[in-house]
Amino acid sequence: MSERELHCIAVVGGGMMGRSIATRVSQAGLGVIVRDISPERTDKVAELLGVDLDREIERWGLTQSEKRAILARIEFTTELPKTAGCDLLIETINEDYDAKRQLLLELDVVLEPGIPIIINTSTLSISELAQGLQHPERVLGMHFLYPVTTTRVVEVVKGQVTSDDAFETARRFVRILGKVPIQEFESPGFITTRVIMPLINEAAHVVMEGVASAGEVDLAIKLGYDFRYGPLEWADRTGLHRILNWLEHLFHETGETKFRPCPVIRKLVRAGHTGARVGKGFSPTTASVAGSTDSPTTPRSSLERSGSDHAARRRELTHESPRPQLWLFLGEVPGHRNLARDDRGQHRRHSCPRRRGEDRPVRLPPVAPRSRP
Template identity: 40%
Template structure:
C-alpha cells in the first residue's frame, strides 16, 4: 500500500516543519494538536515559512497556495483513521507518547504505520504498547525540518523490513537523506551531540570560559556553524536536559550526568530562545 495521507500529531516547531515538508513533497497532510488554537499557530508558521520561500524566489505564489491546500487542520485525533501513516511530534516524555500510541493504535487502519519523531526514547518500548509493533518505527527529523536533510530511521525490536523500506522511501520522497540507526538511547545524533553540549555547559559552570568564548572556540576552531551553547538555546534547554537524563538512565554511565547549571537554568525557566533567555538573551 502506497503512503498517500499523513497525519502529524503536534503542531509545534517540529510537527509543523514535518507537515510543511510532507506537503511540499506532494502528500496530503492532517495536522493535529490539543486545540484549534495550537493548530492555527502551526499553520501560521508554515504560511510564514512558505512566504519566505516565495520572497527568495524558491516558490511562486500559486505553489505556496497549493502546498497550504494540502495541509488540513484535524482537531479530532479520530481523523487518524483516514491516514496511512501517523508521525507524532509531541513532548519528549515516555508516558505522553505511550498514551498517544495506545489511542492511535485503536484508531488507525490495520495496515497503518505509527512513526515517532522522538530524539532519544526507545522505539521498542513505544511499540510494545500497541498491537502492531512490526509497524512502529522512529523517524527522527532534524531541526529546522524543512532545511535539514538528515532523518534517522530507527527500528524497534519488532519493526518489519517492509515498514522500514516504506519509511525509507517516504523520507527520500520528502527530500531527506535517511540513515538507519539501531534502537539505543539517543540513537547516534543525540548520543554524540548532547554530551558535547553538556560539556560546554560544564566549561561555563566551572568558570573555564564565558558562553561567548566557548561558542567562539567551537565555531572558529572546529568550524561548527553554531556554537554548542547557542545551539542548546535553539533546541531548548529543557529538551537538552530531558535527553541527557534519558542517556544517563539508559547507560548508567557518569559521563552522561547532566550539568548542575543546566538543571538550574531549566528550573529558573531559562529555556533558551523560546522563553527569551538561556545562555543568551533574545528579543521577543
C-alpha cells in the same frame, strides 16, 4: 509485498516539530493532515505555520505562490479518526512516555493494520512503547533534527519487532522529503543525541568554570571544527529544557556521568531561560534567533554583558575575564575572588570550582625575605 503508495501523511501534534515536518511534507507535494487536541490549538498551529512561512519569504527562501501551495495541501483537525485515511502517520507530541503510550493505544485501534506508525523521539525505547499493541510490527522510530526544513539527515530506528515492510516504507518516505535516512537499531539517544549531548554538557562546564564565555566557546568550535552552530548556540535553538530532559534520560538509562546535566543548564531552565523561544539562554545570538529586533530593550543573552560588541570584545582580548552575567546568575565568581588572608596572615587564593561543585583552596607558600648583601 508491493510498495505502499504515499499520498497523504498524518502528523499528530502541532508543536514546533510537527509544524516543521508538516511544512516539509507539503513542500514535497504530499497531502498532510495535522491533528491537535482542540480547535483553539489547531487555529494557533495554522497561524504559527503561516508565520513560519512568512519568515522564510523574508529570507528569500520562499515565494508567496509557494506559501499558498504549501498551505493548500495541509488540513487541520481535532478528530483522531480522520487520520485513518492516511498512508503513514507521524506522532510529534511531547517527549513523554506515558503520553506517547496512550496515543499509540488509540492509534492502534483507529488505523488500518498496514499503516506505519512513526514515533518521533530521540531517547525513548521504540520496542517498549510498542509492547502490547495489536500490531507492534508497524511501529518504528524517527528522529528529525531541527531545523527540519534544512537538515538533510533523518535517523530511522528499527524496533525489535518492526517489520521490514514498515521500515522500508519509512526510509522511502524520508527520501521523498529529499533527506538521507540513517538506518539504526534502537539504543538510548540513537546516534546524534548520544554524540552531541556530551559536547553540549562539556561546553556548559567550560562556561561555568570561567574558562571562556559562551560566545567564545561557540566560536572556537565553529571555526575550529567547521560546525555551522556552536554547541551552546545549538542548545539554545533546540531549547535548554529539551537538552536537560535528554541528558537526564540518558543519564538514567546508561548511568554514565558524561550525561549528568551540568548545574548551569539546570539553573537556566529553572529560571525560565530556556533559549531561543524566550530570547534568553547561553548564546549571544539567542535573541536574534527568537526573532528579536535591534532594540536596546531586547535581551541579547542571559550570559553575555551589555554594551558595544566591539568594546566587549576588546576588553576580552586585553585584560578582562569572560565572566560577569553568568556568575551573577550563579551567585558566585569562580577564580575571581582576589587574594585574601588566612588566620595566620598568609596570602591565599581560591581556584576555580571543580566540575562537581568542589572549591578547594590553594594555599601559597610564604615568600622568604630577601637578605641584604
